[in-house]
Amino acid sequence: KHVLVIPGDGIGPEVTTWGKAVLEKIGADFGHEFTFDEALMGHAGIEATGNPLPDETLEKAKASDAILFGAIGHIKYDNDPSAKVRPEQGLLKIRKELGLYANLRPIMLFDELLDASSLKPEILRGTDILFFRELTGDVYFGEKKRSEDRNTASDLMIYSRYEVERIAIKAYEAARVRGKRLCSVDKANVLEASRLWREVVQEIAKQYPDVETEHMFIDNAAMQLVKNPKKFDVVLTANLFGDILTDEASQIAGSMGMLASASVGDGTGFFEPIHGSAHDIAGQDKANPLASILSVALMLEISFGLKDEAKKITDAIDKTLKEGYRTGDIADGNTYKAKILGTKAMG
Amino acid sequence: KHVLVIPGDGIGPEVTTWGKAVLEKIGADFGHEFTFDEALMGHAGIEATGNPLPDETLEKAKASDAILFGAIGHIKYDNDPSAKVRPEQGLLKIRKELGLYANLRPIMLFDELLDASSLKPEILRGTDILFFRELTGDVYFGEKKRSEDRNTASDLMIYSRYEVERIAIKAYEAARVRGKRLCSVDKANVLEASRLWREVVQEIAKQYPDVETEHMFIDNAAMQLVKNPKKFDVVLTANLFGDILTDEASQIAGSMGMLASASVGDGTGFFEPIHGSAHDIAGQDKANPLASILSVALMLEISFGLKDEAKKITDAIDKTLKEGYRTGDIADGNTYKAKILGTKAMG
Ligand SMILES: CC(C)[C@H](C(=O)O)[C@@H](O)C(=O)O
Ligand SMILES: CC(C)[C@H](C(=O)O)[C@@H](O)C(=O)O
Numbered sequence: 001k002h003v004l005v006i007p008g009d010g011i012g013p014e015v016t017t018w019g020k021a022v023l024e025k026i027g028a029d030f031g032h033e034f035t036f037d038e039a040l041m042g043h044a045g046i047e048a049t050g051n052p053l054p055d056e057t058l059e060k061a062k063a064s065d066a067i068l069f070g071a072i073g074h075i076k077y078d079n080d081p082s083a084k085v086r087p088e089q090g091l092l093k094i095r096k097e098l099g100l101y102a103n104l105r106p107i108m109l110f111d112e113l114l115d116a117s118s119l120k121p122e123i124l125r126g127t128d129i130l131f132f133r134e135l136t137g138d139v140y141f142g143e144k145k146r147s148e149d150r151n152t153a154s155d156l157m158i159y160s161r162y163e164v165e166r167i168a169i170k171a172y173e174a175a176r177v178r179g180k181r182l183c184s185v186d187k188a189n190v191l192e193a194s195r196l197w198r199e200v201v202q203e204i205a206k207q208y209p210d211v212e213t214e215h216m217f218i219d220n221a222a223m224q225l226v227k228n229p230k231k232f233d234v235v236l237t238a239n240l241f242g243d244i245l246t247d248e249a250s251q252i253a254g255s256m257g258m259l260a261s262a263s264v265g266d267g268t269g270f271f272e273p274i275h276g277s278a279h280d281i282a283g284q285d286k287a288n289p290l291a292s293i294l295s296v297a298l299m300l301e302i303s304f305g306l307k308d309e310a311k312k313i314t315d316a317i318d319k320t321l322k323e324g325y326r327t328g329d330i331a332d333g334n335t336y337k338a339k340i341l342g343t344k345a346m347g
Numbered sequence: 348k349h350v351l352v353i354p355g356d357g358i359g360p361e362v363t364t365w366g367k368a369v370l371e372k373i374g375a376d377f378g379h380e381f382t383f384d385e386a387l388m389g390h391a392g393i394e395a396t397g398n399p400l401p402d403e404t405l406e407k408a409k410a411s412d413a414i415l416f417g418a419i420g421h422i423k424y425d426n427d428p429s430a431k432v433r434p435e436q437g438l439l440k441i442r443k444e445l446g447l448y449a450n451l452r453p454i455m456l457f458d459e460l461l462d463a464s465s466l467k468p469e470i471l472r473g474t475d476i477l478f479f480r481e482l483t484g485d486v487y488f489g490e491k492k493r494s495e496d497r498n499t500a501s502d503l504m505i506y507s508r509y510e511v512e513r514i515a516i517k518a519y520e521a522a523r524v525r526g527k528r529l530c531s532v533d534k535a536n537v538l539e540a541s542r543l544w545r546e547v548v549q550e551i552a553k554q555y556p557d558v559e560t561e562h563m564f565i566d567n568a569a570m571q572l573v574k575n576p577k578k579f580d581v582v583l584t585a586n587l588f589g590d591i592l593t594d595e596a597s598q599i600a601g602s603m604g605m606l607a608s609a610s611v612g613d614g615t616g617f618f619e620p621i622h623g624s625a626h627d628i629a630g631q632d633k634a635n636p637l638a639s640i641l642s643v644a645l646m647l648e649i650s651f652g653l654k655d656e657a658k659k660i661t662d663a664i665d666k667t668l669k670e671g672y673r674t675g676d677i678a679d680g681n682t683y684k685a686k687i688l689g690t691k692a693m694g
Contacts (some may be wrong), residue, residue, distance in 0.1 A: 016567065055476075073536065076534065076620045077536070078562070078564075079549075079562070081535050081541075081542035081543070081545040081546045081549075082546065084543070086535060086536065088536045091539070112358065114479060118466055118467055118470040118573055118575070119465055119467070119573070119575050120465055120466070120467055123465040124533050127510045133616075139486070139537075139538060140637055141505055142501065142538055144538075144539040145539065146539055146543070147620065150386045150543075151507055151508040151509075152503060152505065152506070152508070152543070153505070153506060153539040153540045153542060153543035154489065154503050154505035154506075154539065154540055155503075155504045155538045155539050155540050156473075156502075156503055156504070157486055157501060157502045157504055158500070158501035158502075158503050159499070159500060159501075159541045160498055160499045161498040161499070162497060162498075180512065187587075187590075188428050189420065189424070189425060189433065189435045190435060190439070190487055191491075191502045192491040192493055192502050193485060193490065193500045193501055193502050194428075195428035196428070196493070196497075196498075196499070196500035198428040199429065202426075202428075204595040214428070215425070217425075218590075218591055219591050219593075219594035219673055220594060220623075222569065222592070222594050222595040223594040223595055223598060223603065224468070225595075225596055226465055226573055226595060226598040227598050238536075243565075244565055244566050244569045244591060245569070247567060247569050248453045248566075248569040248572075249567035250448070250570055251570060251573040251574050257568065271363075276567075278671070299533060328610070334649040346391075
C-alpha cells in the first residue's frame with residue numbers, strides 16, 4: 001500500500017514522524033509492504049509555492065491508497081482577518097477534492113487517563129462515542145460574501161438531500177454494529193438547513209428499525225455531552241456542529257492529544273489527529289504523538305481492513321500508559337507516578 | 348414599575364409564577380410598587396390566536412418597563428420539520444422587535460452546588476463568567492430558503508459592522524468593571540462573517556487598552572470551557588455560538604435550572620431562564636424555579652438599578668441551598684443530606 005504523508009504545520013511534522021514510524025514497524029512485524037511519499041499543505045504549502053494546496057500534493061493524494069496528515073494553521077493568519085490566502089483553505093480544498101464527506105471521530109477512553117479529564121471519573125467511565133461529522137458541506141463551503149464597503153459579511157449555510165443521505169447511511173451502518181443508538185444533532189427549531197437535515201434523517205431512520213434514533217438540538221447536545229457522555233453511542237451531525245462537539249468531546253478522552261479521526265468518502269481515506277498545529281509548543285519535543293499514531297490505527301482498520309494490526313497499536317498505547325508514561329498534556333490529575341516523556345521518547 | 352409576565356410553554360407558567368411572587372415580596376419588603384400584566388407567546392400563543400407572537404403581546408411588551416419570560420417550545424413541532432408556524436418564531440420575533448441585541452448570561456456558581464456538576468470541584472471553584480451573546484443577527488435572522496423541489500435548504504449567516512460594534516462595546520464596558528479580560532469567540536479561520544467579527548472586535552479593543560483581549564475559535568472555546576472554565580471572564584460571541592456555549596456552560600453551574608439571562612438593547616429589558624420548556628416534567632411540580640427567580644434578580648439590577656434588592660434574592664437562594672434544600676435537577680452528587688423539594692416548596 002502506498003501512503004502519502006502530509007506533515008503540514010506546527011507540530012504536524014513531529015507527530016506524523018511517529019505515526020509513519022509505527023506504520024513501518026507494523027509493516028515489518030506483520031510482513032506488509034508500505035511505501036511512502038511526502039507532500040506540502042497549509043502554511044508549509046504557502047511558504048514553498050504560494051498555494052495552501054499545491055497541485056502536486058493533490059495529484060499525489062489522488063494516487064495514494066491512504067493519507068496521513070499532521071495539522072494545519074498559523075497564528076500569523078489567525079490575527080489577520082483580511083488575509084486572502086490562508087493555510088486552512090488547503091485542508092478544506094483537499095476534503096472537497098477527495099470527496100471526504102464523512103469524518104469519523106471515535107472518542108476512545110483509555111482507563112489510565114480517567115483522571116486526566118476535568119470531568120469526574122464516574123461520569124466518564126464507560127463512555128464510547130463515535131461521531132459522524134459531515135465534512136464537505138454546510139457553512140464551510142457555502143458562498144462567502146463581503147460587501148463592497150466591507151461592512152457586511154456572510155456565509156451560506158446550505159445542505160442538499162443527497163449530502164445528508166450519504167452520511168446518515170454511513171452513521172446508521174456503524175450504529176447497527178455498535179450500540180444500536182443514533183443521536184442526530186441539529187438546530188431544526190431555528191434553521192431551515194437543519195429542518196432538511198432532520199427530515200432526511202427521519203426517512204433514513206425507517207430503513208434501520210433496529211437502531212434507536214434520537215434528535216437533539218445542538219445547544220442541548222453541547223450540554224448533555226458534558227453532563228452525561230455515556231448516553232451517546234453514534235452521533236451524527238453537520239460540519240460546523242461536528243467541529244464544535246468533537247473538540248468539546250476531546251475532554252472526555254483527557255486531551256486533544258489522544259484523539260484521531262478518519263475522513264472517508266468516495267476514494268482515498270484521510271487520517272489525522274483532531275488537534276491543531278499548536279505553534280506554541282512546535283519544535284520543542286513536547287507534542288503528544290499518540291493521536292497521530294492512533295490515526296495510523298484507524299487507517300489500518302478502515303482503509304486496509306487490517307484489524308489485528310490496528311489492535312496491536314492500541315494495545316501498545318494501553319501498555320505504555322499503564323506503565324505510567326505520559327506526555328505533558330495527559331499528565332494532569334494524578335501525576336505522582338507519571339513518567340513525563342517528550343514526543344520522541346513517547347513515539 | 349410595570350412588569351409584563353409572559354409564561355410561555357411547558358414549565359414556563361410554573362416557574363414564572365415564582366419569579367413573580369418573589370418580585371412582589373421584594374416590592375413589599377422594600378416599599379416599591381410593581382404592577383403586572385400577562386401575555387401569551389410560543390405554543391400558548393399559537394393555540395389561542397394562531398400566532399406565536401400575538402400583536403397584543405408585542406404591544407404590551409413595548410408598553411412595559413421590563414418583561415419576565417418563562418420558556419418556549421413544544422415537542423410536537425420539534426418532530427415536524429415541515430411545520431410553517433413554530434413556537435420559537437415568537438421568541439425570535441420579540442427579540443428583533445424590541446431590539447434586544449445583547450443577551451447577558453452570567454455563570455453563577457453557588458458553592459453548595461459544586462458537587463452537582465459533572466466537572467470536578469477543583470476545576471469549577473472560582474469560575475465566574477459573563478457571556479455576551481449577540482441576539483438579533485447571525486444565521487438566526489439571515490434569509491432562509493428551500494428549493495422548489497424541497498431538496499436544498501439554506502440559512503444566511505450574516506453580520507454587519509454596527510451589529511458587532513454595539514455588542515462589543517457592551518461587553519468591553521462590562522469587562523472593564525469585572526476581571527478586565529475579554530475573550531471573543533469566532534471561527535475566523537473558515538467564516539467570512541467571523542472575519543468581520545474579529546476585525547471589528549480588534550478595532551473596539553483599541554479603545555479599551557485596560558482590558559486584555561483574546562480571540563478564540565469556537566471549537567477550541569467549547570473545549571477550553573470544559574477543560575479550564577476559570578480562564579474566562581467576559582466571553583463575547585455571536586448568536587449561534589453563544590447559544591451553544593452557554594448551554595454547555597450550564598453544567599458549570601450544576602444545572603440549567605440555575606441560570607438566568609438578561610436580554611437588553613434599545614428599550615425594554617427581557618429576562619428569562621436559559622432552560623427550555625421541558626415538557627417531560629411540565630405540570631408535575633418538579634421544575635426548578637430558581638432560574639426564573641434569578642431572572643428577577645437580574646431585572647432588579649439591570650433594568651431598575653436596584654442592587655440591594657437583587658442581592659437579597661441571591662442571598663436567600665444561597666441560604667436555602669446551604670440548608671440542604673434542592674430541586675431534583677440539582678440533587679445529583681452528594682445527595683445524602685439533600686431535602687428534595689418540588690417547584691412550589693422551593694418557590
Ligand atoms: C482547521 C479547521 C479548518 C478545521 C475545521 O474547522 O474543520 C479543524 O478545526 C478540524 O476540526 O479539522
Ligand atoms: C428556543 C431557541 C430558539 C433559543 C435560541 O436558540 O436562541 C434558546 O435555545 C435560547 O438559547 O434562548
